[in-house]
Amino acid sequence: SALQRYREQMRTELDKVVEFWQKYSHDTQYGGFFTCIGKDGKIYDELKYVWLQGRQVWMYCRLYRTMERFNKPEILEAAKSGGAFLRRFARIPNSGSPWKCAFCLTRDGKALKVQRTIFSECFYVMAMDELARVTGDKDMQAEAAQMMDQLVHWVRVDPSGLGKPQLSGDTPVCSMAVPMMLLCLVQQLTEARSGEEVDKYREVGGWCVKQILQHLQRGGTAILESVSSEGKELPGCAGRLQNPGHALEAGWFLLQYGLENGDQELQRTAVDKFMEIPFLTGWDKEHGGLLYFLDVDGYCPTQLEWSMKLWWPHCEALIAYLMAYSHTKEPALLERFSQVYDYTFSHFSDAENGEWFGYLTQQGKVTLDFKGGPFKGFFHVPRCLYMCEKILDSILNKQES
Amino acid sequence: SALQRYREQMRTELDKVVEFWQKYSHDTQYGGFFTCIGKDGKIYDELKYVWLQGRQVWMYCRLYRTMERFNKPEILEAAKSGGAFLRRFARIPNSGSPWKCAFCLTRDGKALKVQRTIFSECFYVMAMDELARVTGDKDMQAEAAQMMDQLVHWVRVDPSGLGKPQLSGDTPVCSMAVPMMLLCLVQQLTEARSGEEVDKYREVGGWCVKQILQHLQRGGTAILESVSSEGKELPGCAGRLQNPGHALEAGWFLLQYGLENGDQELQRTAVDKFMEIPFLTGWDKEHGGLLYFLDVDGYCPTQLEWSMKLWWPHCEALIAYLMAYSHTKEPALLERFSQVYDYTFSHFSDAENGEWFGYLTQQGKVTLDFKGGPFKGFFHVPRCLYMCEKILDSILNKQES
Secondary structure, eight states: OHHHHHHHHHHHHHHHHHHHHHHHSBOTTTOSBOOEEOTTSOEEEOOEEHHHHHHHHHHHHHHHHHOGGGOOHHHHHHHHHHHHHHHHHTBOTTSSSTTOBOSEEOTTSOEEEOOSSSHHHHHHHHHHHHHHHHHOOHHHHHHHHHHHHHHHHHHHTOGGGGOOOOOTTOOOEEETHHHHHHHHHHHHHHTTOOSHHHHHHHHHHHHHHHHHHTTEETTTTEEOSEEETTSOBOSHHHHHEEOHHHHHHHHHHHHHHHHHTTOHHHHHHIIIIIIHHHHHHHBOTTTOSBOSOEETTSOOOSOTTTTOEEHHHHHHHHHHHHHHHHHHOOHHHHHHHHHHHHHHHHHTBOTTTSSBOOEEOTTSOEEEOOSBBTTBOSSHHHHHHHHHHHHHHHHHHHHHO | OHHHHHHHHHHHHHHHHHHHHHHHSBOTTTSSBOOEEOTTSOEEEOOEEHHHHHHHHHHHHHHHHHOGGGOOHHHHHHHHHHHHHHHHHTBOTTSSSTTOBOSEEOTTSOEEEOOSSSHHHHHHHHHHHHHHHHHOOHHHHHHHHHHHHHHHHHHHTOGGGGOOOOOTTOOOEEETHHHHHHHHHHHHHHTTOOSHHHHHHHHHHHHHHHHHHTTEETTTTEEOSEEETTSOBOSHHHHHEEOHHHHHHHHHHHHHHHHHTTOHHHHHHIIIIIIHHHHHHHBOTTTOSBOSOEETTSOOOSOTTTTOEEHHHHHHHHHHHHHHHHHHOOHHHHHHHHHHHHHHHHHTBOTTTSSBOOEEOTTSOEEEOOSBBTTBOSSHHHHHHHHHHHHHHHHHHHHHO
16 A cells, blocks of 8 residues: 555665664764765764754664664664763853753864754753663753753743843744744653653643744734744744744644643644645745745745755654644545655655755755755654654554554 | 946946935934845835944945945935944943944844844944045044954954853864955055054054965965964865855955055965956856855855855956956956856846845846845945946046046
8 A cells, every 4th residue: 555655665764864874973983973974975074063963862762762673782872972972062161051052062072152042952851861761871861851940941931041142122032943842852751751740841841832822823824933922923024934844843743742632622723724834835836845934925035045945844744744644534634745755755865875865946956965964964854754654553553453 | 348338337237226225225214224125125124234234324425425426415314324323223232342233133223133243343334434434523433443443352362252152162263254354444444544543454454464365275276264273274164165256355355455555466366366266166157157155175065055146246256357357457357257247237137126136046046036135235236336337437537548
């Protein structure tokens, strides 16, 4: 059947992608991972991006823990090496907070850049918690929990520790990325656990969902990346910005949360709004593929890359539509999945050297030909293949039984 | 003759461009200029970018002061309005330095973003000094000079006032933009002046030239955007980055400096290296136009926009080749000018609504269709047209006499 073919393809592709990163990304001298990797595997820059270090640790551990064929010592060793590198070097000494992490490190772990946002720290939490799950290291788990407390404090109480100067015109803005990221951490930290800590996180999760839903604007017809702290539309370009791939990612986060909590209304909103709107506005009817940014009023976005086709929105779309189909069994959602699948596998996947290209022109031509870069690591592609394989397993197993 | 046709075109186009910005960009309510202007003149965002405010003040004053047909009260009034807005709002209160400027302001002048670089402050100096030249305001001139002293201190003595955290892996890097910008300010502050202040600036100018020449690397075969503080090549992507349009701009800065100081060797280096190399490496032989970024070793740059064609490198190329031709009379340089001219006027200039598009795909299709944006204001296009008209005047006047 078509579903079996999809599963076969996801599985084969995941094996190839894991092989690619195992072969090329490990820094056996200093630990951690190279992420700037050319189309044929050549390292073209040795800098180590903390987001990508954390994500690779997480992904290796998740594969090791939940997929039998990846439960292999070399996967665990690589994850541990990345985890040790992060623990030793990611946090910046004397930065005002013991928890502030760098954005980018030299090969040997010296801090090179720091962002005034929470994302390096978020991927640190993901890495540490998942690594603690496979190693049983309680200290590491406690460290993830402490970092999480700091993150929640920065987001909900006082952001001043992030180092952004207070400017009179810089009114608070809610970026959808922040509650999405925290919700992802809540899922990570609560999975198969219980107790007081978990109750605390659940409250955070509920808050995140409410925050994300504020980005559904204009009477439920648009998803906007940034809104005011009162949940209203912001003026100007920033207020009108749409990121279809990000909305789709939020869609499957919300659907998953709605399923876990038996919230049917949330499930419907996830599918009918967060998965439907980005497709209607973001799918390029002429050339195929999802556009990167759009202005809700049809102005031209000011982001130079707005019309490019990036790999990760397509990864998120595949997860979203397949997850939605598996729960609703609506054929239209499988149709969507199939449409995104055809574009994705024919444009991004590199049959010659393995792994995926990340950046295409609007017309679908590869325009940056590396497999890893400052923002593309071992994360969106394997997470997509992994989740799609799991979802297809569950659909097909149910059909068989 | 061809040169007369070029001059006619430059003049007509400059008139149209000035008219466009006069018509659409003036904020008569709060002062200063809107810069986010759609293809047909519609304001799509009200934020005020300090770089672009300063540049527009400078350009208006320069036109007013040195071109008779722009010596009109409405041009001066607009420049004064922009200058007053900048003086009132650009500097950030309580930022640790009385000279630190914001990068972006709200329409009514509240600081929204600040960069940890020197460029907002540089365009502030350009604006204030040129405005002081047309108004005779000595306070304003003194303010420009004081800000210049601060800039030189940040660049040559101690950058800590810029607010960048000290990180162990963040070794000092020389970016070609910094000495280029300071050299531009030296030219601005010394023009037709003499005295002690001017001697001080001349020393700075000499230092800038030496710094810029350090970016000529690999035995004089490559111009690299960033080098180490010892003038050596840096490792990784950052060290290999080339920006052809920026090298061409440095080319005409150096040529101008070499001509003013009777330095023939510098003149030759400017033409043979800073104007020749970027053309050989940066001109797109398949589609025409100058590529935005390149890696000197042929890796793919990590900047998503590397293969796009931007308006400003073409503006700088037109100035560079025409200036070089006017002094050397080498036909090959006029040929280069002509080649860039044909591409530029057929791709960027908008015959329908006036002004120029700024951003094309590699294939030459307009992909961001606004006339003004966060980085495109009333500067590169009119400066190019203004300088080309002046150079053509001087060539043609000499021919006639």
